[in-house]
Amino acid sequence: RLLIIDFGSQVTQLIARRLRELSVYCEIHPYQNVTDAFLAEFAPKAVILSGGPDSVTREGSPRAPQSVFEMGVPVLGICYGQQTMMEQLGGKVVSGHGTAEFGRAFVTPNAHKLDLLNGWFGNDKEQVWMSHGDHVSQIAPGFEVYGTSPNAPYAITADASRHFYAVQFHPEVHHTPNGAKLYENFVKIAGFSGDWTMAGYKDQAIAAIREQVGDKQVICGLSGGVDSSVTAVLLHEAIGEQLTCVFVDHGLLRLNEADEVVKMFRDNYKIKLIHADEAELFLGELDGVSDPETKRKIIGKLFIDVFQKYANGIEGAEFLAQGTLYPDVIESVSFSGGPSVTIKSHHNVGGLPEKMGLKLVEPLRELFKDEVRALGLELGLPASFIGRHPFPGPGLAIRCPGEITREKLAILQQADAVYIDQIRKHGLYDEIWQAFAAILPMKTVGVMGDGRTYDYAVAIRAVTSVDGMTADTYPFTHEFMGETMTRIINEVKGVNRVFYDLTSKPPGTIELE
Numbered sequence: 001r002l003l004i005i006d007f008g009s010q011v012t013q014l015i016a017r018r019l020r021e022l023s024v025y026c027e028i029h030p031y032q033n034v035t036d037a038f039l040a041e042f043a044p045k046a047v048i049l050s051g052g053p054d055s056v057t058r059e060g061s062p063r064a065p066q067s068v069f070e071m072g073v074p075v076l077g078i079c080y081g082q083q084t085m086m087e088q089l090g091g092k093v094v095s096g097h098g099t100a101e102f103g104r105a106f107v108t109p110n111a112h113k114l115d116l117l118n119g120w121f122g123n124d125k126e127q128v129w130m131s132h133g134d135h136v137s138q139i140a141p142g143f144e145v146y147g148t149s150p151n152a153p154y155a156i157t158a159d160a161s162r163h164f165y166a167v168q169f170h171p172e173v174h175h176t177p178n179g180a181k182l183y184e185n186f187v188k189i190a191g192f193s194g195d196w197t198m199a200g201y202k203d204q205a206i207a208a209i210r211e212q213v214g215d216k217q218v219i220c221g222l223s224g225g226v227d228s229s230v231t232a233v234l235l236h237e238a239i240g241e242q243l244t245c246v247f248v249d250h251g252l253l254r255l256n257e258a259d260e261v262v263k264m265f266r267d268n269y270k271i272k273l274i275h276a277d278e279a280e281l282f283l284g285e286l287d288g289v290s291d292p293e294t295k296r297k298i299i300g301k302l303f304i305d306v307f308q309k310y311a312n313g314i315e316g317a318e319f320l321a322q323g324t325l326y327p328d329v330i331e332s333v334s335f336s337g338g339p340s341v342t343i344k345s346h347h348n349v350g351g352l353p354e355k356m357g358l359k360l361v362e363p364l365r366e367l368f369k370d371e372v373r374a375l376g377l378e379l380g381l382p383a384s385f386i387g388r389h390p391f392p393g394p395g396l397a398i399r400c401p402g403e404i405t406r407e408k409l410a411i412l413q414q415a416d417a418v419y420i421d422q423i424r425k426h427g428l429y430d431e432i433w434q435a436f437a438a439i440l441p442m443k444t445v446g447v448m449g450d451g452r453t454y455d456y457a458v459a460i461r462a463v464t465s466v467d468g469m470t471a472d473t474y475p476f477t478h479e480f481m482g483e484t485m486t487r488i489i490n491e492v493k494g495v496n497r498v499f500y501d502l503t504s505k506p507p508g509t510i511e512l513e
């Protein structure tokens with residue numbers, strides 16, 4: 001196994017992700033915990049020193065145990081890790097002096113070959129992502145320079161005989177397009193065969209949950225979405241009866257969804273599940289409300305109240321499990337300069353654990369969405385369930401612009417079910433990132449048979465996207481759209497018109513509210 005010593009960089013988890021992609025087993029441990037005794041017991045086959053926010057030039061700043069360099073294993077230092085490595089092995093690091101580099105840079109090779117750089121410099125230079133104030137001013141004895149950027153003369157250095165490699169940039173981020181190749185070369189050098197799998201991750205996660213929770217009771221909020229479902233099933237495998245799930249049913253779910261969730265988790269998985277059927281409460285509070293933000297706030301607040309009410313009834317609970325993913329943890333601001341305006345207030349139970357005096361269990365914290373799906377499959381969740389499109393916390397409320405009524409909700413549920421059935425029948429479901437129907441706040445005139453109709457209009461939406469941040473409209477054929485229109489109007493009473501939403505994001509958002 002490979003050890004990543006974490007010096008606090010915001011992208012350390014991305015290193016683990018790159019290694020998982022290579023089927024290499026690794027663990028991240030904060031530098032404070034990595035003592036000589038720890039190292040002896042862990043017996044890593046290779047070590048990676050992560051980046052970090054501190055300055056090596058500051059007295060008392062973090063270091064790796066010197067024994068890391070005496071174990072005879074390959075070591076890769078990244079950014080801060082590279083600087084402490086140089087320092088600890090006899091080189092020098094200096095601060096600032098106009099040589100800070102943030103963002104894209106280009107590294108050019110020197111004449112010598114290095115095994116770490118196989119597959120690099122095909123075009124004589126590689127784009128890399130830099131983020132450093134300090135830089136190495138003198139390399140350690142035994143090291144040679146293999147790559148240089150305008151502001152980092154020692155962008156890539158190595159002591160090839162000892163398999164010590166040091167890079168100033170971050171090969172783990174996607175702004176270093178060829179970075180994965182460096183990790184591939186590094187693990188090859190270290191002798192990893194790349195046979196580690198998601199089954200291994202599952203076992204590791206189960207062991208970690210058991211260790212954290214002991215014999216205590218755990219509450220898990222289950223929404224029926226992929227993340228909370230995988231969390232619940234994983235916890236159930238780890239601690240069985242110590243888990244109770246609370247499923248808050250706000251009456252704004254898709255057709256038959258509540259029944260399906262209860263059936264699957266209670267009957268198939270035998271998970272203790274409380275079905276908090278509070279549709280009356282939610283729809284009552286939403287009665288007459290048409291402002292989107294007000295709707296979201298009402299639902300968000302009630303959701304927390306209801307969850308708390310049911311959770312309080314669970315004797316002896318000490319932990320709250322959440323399906324937090326790594327992208328929720330990482331502060332994307334550091335790499336993308338994130339948004340500062342609230343476009344929509346998202347569902348957020350962030351403050352809940354402290355308020356309820358519960359400790360958090362977040363077994364998906366290290367994973368990305370696609371990895372959560374792979375873990376779900378490993379846990380035996382059906383592929384059709386794992387591959388479901390995202391569904392927003394406020395549910396159908398934000399697909400029903402204007403006032404929400406039971407009548408409109410029922411029409412919407414049916415129209416949506418027909419639409420999704422159409423998409424599945426045509427084999428398009430997996431090509432689309434998210435598809436749904438919305439019911440518009442208007443009635444229009446139509447003619448059916450010999451009679452005049454005056455009914456609701458439904459909008460159908462389908463988008464492709466990578467992460468929901470931007471989206472393109474899915475290009476259905478006219479034939480498909482015609483067939484879908486006919487089916488919705490024929491099969492759903494109360495609808496006499498169908499619109500197709502052509503809007504990309506931006507300028508639109510994916511949901512209508």
Ligand code: XMP
Binds near residue numbers: 346394469505
């Ligand atoms: P928008 O509409 O902001 O949606 O373009 C982007 C993605 O986020 C989902 N979404 C939400 N998910 N709580 C959620 O859990 C919310 O309040 C919420 N609002 C939007 C939306 O379905 C899409 O996938």
